[in-house]
Amino acid sequence: MLPILYSFRRCPYAIRARMALHYAGVQVEMREVLLKDKPPSMLAASSKGTVPVLIFPDGQVLDESYDVMRWALEQSDPEHWWVDELKTEVEQLIQWNDGEFKSHLDHYKYFERFPEHPMEYYRSQAEEFLMALEQRLSIEKYLLGKTISVADVAIFPFIRQFAFTDKNWFDLSPYSNLQSWLTNFLDSDLFVSVMTKHPVWSEPL
Ligand SMILES: N[C@@H](CCC(=O)N[C@@H](CS)C(=O)NCC(=O)O)C(=O)O
Incomplete structure (x- = not known):
């Protein structure tokens, strides 16, 4: 079971989160959304209604892009982006x-x-x-x-x-x-x- 990432391709917050996840080698199940028509399962996990939203198999949710970046870098940070x-x-x-x-x-x-x-x-x-x-x-x-x-x-x-x-x-x-x-x-x-x-x-x- 992979973490699920609700994302919108052009959203700058989602881009920064996807870059950190990709860099850290974290695989996710990508769910591209339309901001005008957000999936109920995304809103159930995070009522803020913003992307990105990262949901872990145990139900934990990260719905701030900077938190997603930090979490990703904690998993792996080969070029030391975090100091x-x-x-x-x-x-x-x-x-x-x-x-x-x-x-x-x-x-x-x-x-x-x-x-x-x-x-x-x-x-x-x-x-x-x-x-x-x-x-x-x-x-x-x-x-x-x-x-x-x-x-x-x-x-x-x-x-x-x-x-x-x-x-x-x-x-x-x-x-x-x-x-x-x-x-x-x-x-x-x-x-x-x-x-x-x-x-x-x-x-x-
Ligand atoms: N503070 C949030 C902001 C995320 C955000 O505002 N994303 C925009 C898209 S770029 C969004 O989802 N807006 C909701 C909407 O347009 O309905 C974060 O860093 O993740």
Whole structure:
């Protein structure tokens, strides 16, 4: 019996969880869902109604992507993505990403829904985070040093989403280190493998 992962292919939270699970060599039963039509068994396990949700054969549930990542790395972490001494810094960065930056990103991506300001306004608010990442990446190859850490993987799917909102703008932006960092992840075998398409799972009758 494998753990079950409810996921949505393009969701940045689900992408970070799938990347950590794949990296750790954890096999799961993948259940691709439609966010508009969530399976009752997923909602029974986690009433929050967000993906990813990981359910273990003993019934234990993880319904926060960062918890899924941490659990995966506890199983296996061959390249040391987890460094105990960096925990606070990692969590501060992820909190900034998942909180303020994600909100600016959503406003930028769906600016038509927020007519109070033009799209450029939301984008420039999001850029505060980009600048902080660019600054870090101008010193070291990865966000927290010379090697990849859990922070890079947790944040990458959101920068991908930002970049593809207007790829032309992003490619011409001054964030050259961030551009290379993003390309590196987009081209990685790890990312490509977790983006395999799965048919939508439907609840057996
Ligand atoms: N804090 C959660 C957030 C997960 C989340 O918001 N996922 C989105 C999809 S990207 C979702 O499921 N939204 C519910 C919906 O759209 O109905 C986590 O880290 O796992």
